[in-house]
Amino acid sequence: MKPVRKQRLYLILAMVVAIAVAAGFGLNAFNQNLMFFFAPTEVVAGKAPDTAVFRLGGMVVEGSVQRPGDDLRVRFDLTDFEQVVSVEYTGILPDLFREGQGIVSRGRLRADGVFVAEEVLAKHDENYMPPEVADSLKKAPGDLE
Amino acid sequence: MGSPPHFYRFTGKILPWLSLLCTLLIAAGLWGGLVEAPADYQQGDSFRIIYVHVPSAWMSLFVYVVMAVCGAIGLIWHMKNAEIIAVSSAPIGASFTFLALVTGSLWGKPMWGSWWVWDARLTSELILLFLYLGVIGLYAAIEDKRTASRAVAILALVGLVNIPIIHYSVEWWNTLHQGPTVTKFDKPSIHVSMLIPLLLMAVGFKLFYLISVLIRARGELIERESNSNWVSELLEKR
Structure with a gap:
């Protein structure tokens, strides 16, 4: 050269x-600032803002979804498998919302530690499979094949 | 491949074959993805947008790298063909980026519950679109095409830093966008019956890029060399 x-x-x-x-x-x-959401552990540790709006992400705890009234109000717990934060939301949930599913919600903390969400987004994971495979995985957890 | 007339003749010969192969691959990929592949266990049929979204997103990164590398070759060796490939890639890359953003948005509304969120993956991909538009605009703004190519190459090289950011954004930060399914060192987390059409589409999209960049480059070459002997000979033959 x-x-x-x-x-x-x-x-x-x-x-x-x-x-x-x-x-x-x-x-x-x-x-x-580039983190899209806080995890429940960070919220419990007081790292999230206590007055401002922020996003909280985690898994919906199995069996925690309740509808206290006959309106659109819904309560559920979010976890990152270490800490749990309760969330309250009034509105229509996205298609992928279900127990055990990852979600991201935007809102603020109430004084009693409950997170009042204004918006709930479902976070999809990176797994794609036909329903039959998902069923057999539930019966016997193993490799994806 | 260095000399323009040779480049022009050679690409003219291979283009029909490439087009045939590309059509076959994309047809097979679409058939496999839209008809043969089973519906997803959670998303149902909506997941099928993956067959356009993911190949376009891969191509948006790939085309950018090709553009920056060809730009660098043009800067270092002053190779005309490399300069031309670099500037011809920009509009194609911008289209792939646009397609990835739009298909992602269409999927995001029913699945996430939002057309658009400002997470690291979506934002960095949007910046990629602006980089492509910047390259196109800068090239058009400078009269002398050789100077323009050099300016564009530097802009493309500066923007190169965005490519690893886009790819790793889902791992470095919390994002709403899911992590990688296929391009990770582990086994892909997608069922084989869904993966094969995706790979067919990915190769088809690569060929589509190759075809369109060659067609654009041939046009650009003729325009730049319009005063040279080989172009006038070409015109006389017509």
Whole structure:
């Protein structure tokens, strides 16, 4: 390679590396802001804002979904398998909402520690399979095949 | 491949074959995905949008890398063909990005409950669309096409940092978008009957990109070389 070309190659490599490092520092500094939601553990530990609106994500605890009235009000518990936070929501739930499903809700904490949600989004996982396979997995948990 | 007339003749010969192969692959992938593959256990038939969404999203990243690498080759070796491939890739990549965003949004409304959320994956993919649009705009704004190619290559290389951010966003941060299903080191978490059409579509989309970039590059080449002998010879033959 001619020296001029080699120089240009190094210049470009240096530029790409420098930008990557700068972006790395920048993203690292804003790490907390880039998180889409807080986990129940963080909420219980007091890391989430106690007055402002934020998002809470976790799994809906099996058997925790209750409808206290005959309106659209629904109560359920969210867990990250370490801590549990109760959520209250009034409105229509997305199709994928069910017990054991991951969800993300937006709202704020009430003084009694219950999270009052204004919006509930279902978080889909990365598994895709036909219903028959899902059924047999439930009977005998094993490999996906 | 270095000389423009040779590039033009060679690509003219292979284009029909590529088009045939691409049509077959996409037809087989669509048939497999929309008819043969079973419905998903949770999403039902809505999951079938994966056969357009995922290949487009993969291509949006792939085309960007090709564009940046060709741009760098153009900067270092001043190779005309590499410059042309780089600038010709931008509109195709932008279309793939747009398609990925739109299909994702259509799927997100029934499944998540929202057309759009500002999570790390969706936001970084939107930035990718803006990068492509920036490349297209910058190239159009500069009169001299060789200068324009160089400016565009630098912009593309600066934006390259976004590619790993998009890919790893779902692992580095909490996002609403799910994690990778196929492109992880572990076994893919998708049933084989659903995976095969997806892979057919992915290869079909790659070929579609190759075909469209070659067609665009041929046009760009003729335009840039319009004063040269081989182009006038080409025109006389017509």
